[in-house]
Amino acid sequence: MTNGVRLACAELKKQFGAVKAVDEISFDVHAGEIVGLLGPNGAGKTTVLRMLAGILTPDAGEVRVCGYDMQASPLEAKRRIGFLSGDTQLYMRLTPREVLLYFGELFELAEGERKQRAEELIRLLDMTSFADRPCETLSAGQKQRANIARAFLHDPEILILDEPTTALDILSGKFIVDAIRSQRDNGKAVLFSTHIMSEAEYLCDRIVMIHEGRKAEEGTQAEIIGRSGAHNLTDAFLRAIGE
Amino acid sequence: MRRSIVRAIYLKELRETLRDRRTITFMLVLPLLLYPMLIIGMSRFQQNLEKESAQRTAKVLLWGEPAPGLLELLRSRNFDVAVNQYLPGGLGERLRMGEFSQFEPYPDAEDPDADKKMEELRDKASNHPLAVAARPLVLDRKTDAVLVLLPGGAKDGKQEVMILFDSVRQDSRRVRGRLGTALDEYRKQLLRAREESSGLEKGFTAGLGMESRDVAPKLRRSGFSVSITLPFVLLAISATAGFYRAVETTAGEKERNTMQTLLCAPVRPLEIVVGKFAAIATITLIAAAANITSLGLTFNNVSRQMSQGSSLGPSQYVLVFVVLVPVTFLTSALFLAIGVFAKDFRDGQNLATPVMMLTMMPAAVTMLPGVEANMYTVFLPCVNVALLIKALLVGEAQPDFIFLTLVSSAAYATLALLFAARVFERENLLTGGKDTFRGLFGFGDKRREVTPSMAFAMFCGVLVLLFYGSTVPKIDIRFLLVVTQYGMILAPVVLAVLAMKLPVKETLSLRWPGWRPMVAGVLVGLSAGSAASLTLRLLPPPESLAKSLQKVMMLDRVDIPIAWILFAVSISPGICEELLFRGFMQGAFRKLGMWASIGLSAFLFAVAHASIYRMMPVLLLGLAIGWLFWHSKSVLPGMVAHALNNGLAVAVISVPAIRDYFVKNKLQFLPLEWSLAGLVVCGVGLWLVVSRNESA
Numbered sequence: 001m002t003n004g005v006r007l008a009c010a011e012l013k014k015q016f017g018a019v020k021a022v023d024e025i026s027f028d029v030h031a032g033e034i035v036g037l038l039g040p041n042g043a044g045k046t047t048v049l050r051m052l053a054g055i056l057t058p059d060a061g062e063v064r065v066c067g068y069d070m071q072a073s074p075l076e077a078k079r080r081i082g083f084l085s086g087d088t089q090l091y092m093r094l095t096p097r098e099v100l101l102y103f104g105e106l107f108e109l110a111e112g113e114r115k116q117r118a119e120e121l122i123r124l125l126d127m128t129s130f131a132d133r134p135c136e137t138l139s140a141g142q143k144q145r146a147n148i149a150r151a152f153l154h155d156p157e158i159l160i161l162d163e164p165t166t167a168l169d170i171l172s173g174k175f176i177v178d179a180i181r182s183q184r185d186n187g188k189a190v191l192f193s194t195h196i197m198s199e200a201e202y203l204c205d206r207i208v209m210i211h212e213g214r215k216a217e218e219g220t221q222a223e224i225i226g227r228s229g230a231h232n233l234t235d236a237f238l239r240a241i242g243e
Numbered sequence: 244m245r246r247s248i249v250r251a252i253y254l255k256e257l258r259e260t261l262r263d264r265r266t267i268t269f270m271l272v273l274p275l276l277l278y279p280m281l282i283i284g285m286s287r288f289q290q291n292l293e294k295e296s297a298q299r300t301a302k303v304l305l306w307g308e309p310a311p312g313l314l315e316l317l318r319s320r321n322f323d324v325a326v327n328q329y330l331p332g333g334l335g336e337r338l339r340m341g342e343f344s345q346f347e348p349y350p351d352a353e354d355p356d357a358d359k360k361m362e363e364l365r366d367k368a369s370n371h372p373l374a375v376a377a378r379p380l381v382l383d384r385k386t387d388a389v390l391v392l393l394p395g396g397a398k399d400g401k402q403e404v405m406i407l408f409d410s411v412r413q414d415s416r417r418v419r420g421r422l423g424t425a426l427d428e429y430r431k432q433l434l435r436a437r438e439e440s441s442g443l444e445k446g447f448t449a450g451l452g453m454e455s456r457d458v459a460p461k462l463r464r465s466g467f468s469v470s471i472t473l474p475f476v477l478l479a480i481s482a483t484a485g486f487y488r489a490v491e492t493t494a495g496e497k498e499r500n501t502m503q504t505l506l507c508a509p510v511r512p513l514e515i516v517v518g519k520f521a522a523i524a525t526i527t528l529i530a531a532a533a534n535i536t537s538l539g540l541t542f543n544n545v546s547r548q549m550s551q552g553s554s555l556g557p558s559q560y561v562l563v564f565v566v567l568v569p570v571t572f573l574t575s576a577l578f579l580a581i582g583v584f585a586k587d588f589r590d591g592q593n594l595a596t597p598v599m600m601l602t603m604m605p606a607a608v609t610m611l612p613g614v615e616a617n618m619y620t621v622f623l624p625c626v627n628v629a630l631l632i633k634a635l636l637v638g639e640a641q642p643d644f645i646f647l648t649l650v651s652s653a654a655y656a657t658l659a660l661l662f663a664a665r666v667f668e669r670e671n672l673l674t675g676g677k678d679t680f681r682g683l684f685g686f687g688d689k690r691r692e693v694t695p696s697m698a699f700a701m702f703c704g705v706l707v708l709l710f711y712g713s714t715v716p717k718i719d720i721r722f723l724l725v726v727t728q729y730g731m732i733l734a735p736v737v738l739a740v741l742a743m744k745l746p747v748k749e750t751l752s753l754r755w756p757g758w759r760p761m762v763a764g765v766l767v768g769l770s771a772g773s774a775a776s777l778t779l780r781l782l783p784p785p786e787s788l789a790k791s792l793q794k795v796m797m798l799d800r801v802d803i804p805i806a807w808i809l810f811a812v813s814i815s816p817g818i819c820e821e822l823l824f825r826g827f828m829q830g831a832f833r834k835l836g837m838w839a840s841i842g843l844s845a846f847l848f849a850v851a852h853a854s855i856y857r858m859m860p861v862l863l864l865g866l867a868i869g870w871l872f873w874h875s876k877s878v879l880p881g882m883v884a885h886a887l888n889n890g891l892a893v894a895v896i897s898v899p900a901i902r903d904y905f906v907k908n909k910l911q912f913l914p915l916e917w918s919l920a921g922l923v924v925c926g927v928g929l930w931l932v933v934s935r936n937e938s939a
Contacts, residue, residue: 050503083503083504085503094259106509150504
């Protein structure tokens, strides 16, 4: 929690069989900051995010969430994280409202509080028209809004978002991007992975680039562009990964 | 484990299931509609068929010279008889000339070559010229059967008759039966006529009169007809009802990535597995209840229609349902664990189908005649429950078989659930990756202590090993007991501790506790048996149990020295069973608190003794020894108490003076004053171990 650090990882390592998916990655995310995790497909972004969210256990290294060690106090750490992935679907036979209430129970919100939070989010994310329809009948954009509501439900201090705009049309994508910005403005720490450079340019206060499981660059956009001698973030990214 | 989280997961799973039309159809609609439609429909169809067949005029060709009065009798019994029709000319001539003789009778079943001889006779009969001529007529339905009357009946007083029919055609088979009945009646008429003409007393030629009656009560007869198919159907339902939900909730969630959403919530893997397991088990039990209800009502309806009187009552069906619970838990836990290994729903179905077949198919043994529950089958998963259901339906279930079936089924279900819990701890599997066998079972993991779930797994493993070990018939009992104790109880415990790289002495509480707990152990050992014998007055054991105990204690063998008996029956269980139940298991349960750890290990100790009659005394002994273990933090006082208790039991039965005292006074139990004195001494022992914690 010191210096506004909400999420910190140090020398994270993860290996699947003979493949080193993540190799000694360290960075942190502060309150009121959006950090973009950039990397080509297979760079290890998802594995890093899964370790930070407590879904995977690192082979070595440490994850601290608001001061809690993820391995020693996983429940305390997870209570402070909202996780959203672009390819996560919902429970098809439940309605978005039921999904929200279910996760409210899992996050141990009191009954009144979870109902109130669900109502607020349904209103805020403009979900009233489909909040009581089974998720299997919703469009991709509607599903992702419901998923965002699920990730925001317990008002987490940290948002970990793994390519949340994948497979969405422009309008739905913009809706989500705006929602992420508003969370940042409310003082949340946001870690966001994407391979869409325009999104990264528009959203991220700082960027961590990874390539083949290792950190290739870290800094603000201006710092990264300045160090690489490129004209824009895309060129800087390509130079960072040696293309 | 938080109950509120388990409840939330459980209710969410149930809600999803109740909205899944496929599961609801399979679970409720199908049994409620299918059985009445199929069974009632089929039985009505069958009844109509039989009625029609009985009333139908049977077409019979009679080849040869009709015996006097035979044609009239057959026609009066609804046979349409055509004499010598379709009989080829040459064949008719040969028949009249007496060229053909009767078929050779089939050999006795006891003949060692009966099968071979039967086959030869069948081939011979099949190639008989009359059979060759009759075959196309029966197959083309020009007749139902051919009755051949061989000549010579008038001459020697014995009319030889051949019946040629097609066993595959039901009409032909029935007509063969009807012909048999009619010819029997004709024979009786002949005999009566001969008795009259010879001036013999009526019935003289019968020689033997025989009538048989079924003494099975109605309930048993009804139960038997249901017991052929019901166990298999119910086992199949149990195996399949939870199947879709288990695969959906594991592989399906992985496929949709909702599993990772669940894993990043502040929820423990055990809470997830228990919630999901409970939901699958509930769904399976609902399906089983629906099936039992529907089948019960249908069978009762059918038996009323068939005028079989009363059918099985609700209490029998409730018992069947209760027996089904552990097997439902077993299949639910298995499918849950296997589903996690699958990449997606389709892969999950492919993986779980062979397991479903493996659990379902053995239950088909109940359909085989003569297969009944015994000491071997009560430990076979799924088969034991199927046979117990069969026994319950015909009113043959013995308390010990019920007990052992429930215990072994519960052991298998616990193992399956522990496996599922272990699988749910493997994050690689849950997030779509792979895992190694070594990683999955934690071999080589440097664990610092034995957990309660490991203690349960050890108990179930030892139990299964013990049950199968005890059924090895060819080892002399004196060695079997020692092999059982050291090889099947002690060895797994020691191997597990060594495999986990744990310090043996500390893990199994092998420490000197001081003299006071040891004296307490002696007092408890000398008295616990007599105190616990009070419970025998509540549930007296059958005489067979006493005899089998004597056999186990080798007291029926004069060739075995008493020292060996004491080593095998007293000292060895004192060491081996105490290291398992107290050292390993109660040590692992210690974190659950005093009463839970003592109670749980004592209960499992009692269950392992595999008899409902010994359950209470052994439980009380286990509680007393568990108390000693808790307070002394050592396994040694319990070892002394256990060995002394068993040694005393041997002494009571083998010392002639004591045995004679019981026989002389016709005592069924230990005298009450002895039991009460034992209770007091045991109390002193238990107090002694608490009164001062004397450490070594």
